[in-house]
Every structure is written in C-alpha cells, then in structure tokens.
Amino acid sequence: xxxxxxxxxxxxxxxxxxxxxxxxxxxxxxxxxxxxxxxxxxxxxxxxxxxxxxxxxxxxxxxxxxxxxxxxxxxxxxxxxxxxxxxxxxxxxxxxxxxxxxxxxxxxxxxxxxxxxxxxxxxxxx
Numbered sequence: 001x002x003x004x005x006x007x008x009x010x011x012x013x014x015x016x017x018x019x020x021x022x023x024x025x026x027x028x029x030x031x032x033x034x035x036x037x038x039x040x041x042x043x044x045x046x047x048x049x050x051x052x053x054x055x056x057x058x059x060x061x062x063x064x065x066x067x068x069x070x071x072x073x074x075x076x077x078x079x080x081x082x083x084x085x086x087x088x089x090x091x092x093x094x095x096x097x098x099x100x101x102x103x104x105x106x107x108x109x110x111x112x113x114x115x116x117x118x119x120x121x122x123x124x125x126x
Contacts, residue, residue, distance in 0.1 A: 016058060016065075018051050025062075026069045028055035081119065088115050 016025040023045050031041045042052045059066050091108050 016062075018047060018055060021045075021047060021051070023047060023055075024069070025055045025058050026066045026073070028052055029059040029066050030070070032056055032059070088112060091115075 017023060018025070018028075028041055028045065028047075031044070032038075036044070038049055038052045038056065041047070042049045045052075047055075091112055094108060
C-alpha cells in the first residue's frame with residue numbers, strides 16, 4: 001500500500017489544493033523549492049503553519065504528481081503566450097486595413113494594450 005493511500009491529509013482536497021483556501025499544493029512546494037521557509041510561506045499565502053507543513057509532506061510523497069502539474073502549467077503558459085502573440089499579429093494586420101473606422105482602430109489599440117499587459121510588457125508603438 002502506498003503512503004498516499006494510507007495517509008490522511010485533512011487539509012488537502014482534489015487538484016490538490018488546500019481545503020477552503022484555493023491555494024494549490026504546487027504553489028506551496030514551489031515556494032519551498034525557492035528556499036522560502038514554512039513560516040514565510042504561511043504568512044505570504046495566508047495559510048496556517050499546519051497547512052503548509054501538510055502541503056509540504058504531501059509534496060514529499062507525491063513529487064511526480066506535483067511536478068507533472070508544474071509541467072502542465074508551463075505548457076499552458078506557453079500555449080497562452082502563443083495565442084496572445086497570434087492575436088496581437090491579427091490585430092496589427094487588421095489595423096493596416098484602410099476600411100476600419102477610427103473608433104474600431106481605437107478599440108483595437110485598447111485590445112493590444114490588454115494583451116501587452118497579459119504578456120507582462122508594453123505594446124510596441126504602431
């Protein structure tokens with residue numbers, strides 16, 4: 001029988017997240033991997049020290065699951081960046097069309113600004 005099957009994790013719910021908190025175990029584990037102390041993690045994420053310790057214990061016994069979640073998150077982030085890049089390119093192409101009225105061009109510029117914010121940068125000047 002695996003440790004996971006016989007151990008009771010009362011603060012951990014499916015995803016795995018800390019029950020009633022919405023904080024993923026992978027977030028707690030990432031903080032710990034970056035050298036943050038359990039006290040720092042608890043204070044920063046609004047958790048009890050008991051919840052942090054339980055999340056770290058869960059991670060210690062389920063590393064493959066949590067690391068797979070990190071890989072999935074990374075893939076989704078890359079796909080999102082690709083989508084935002086494609087959307088930005090389409091907007092730039094649409095703005096080149098002389099058929100667009102000034103209001104529509106302004107709306108496209110606002111959309112570009114939102115995309116830039118999501119990407120973490122500033123919009124390139126047209």
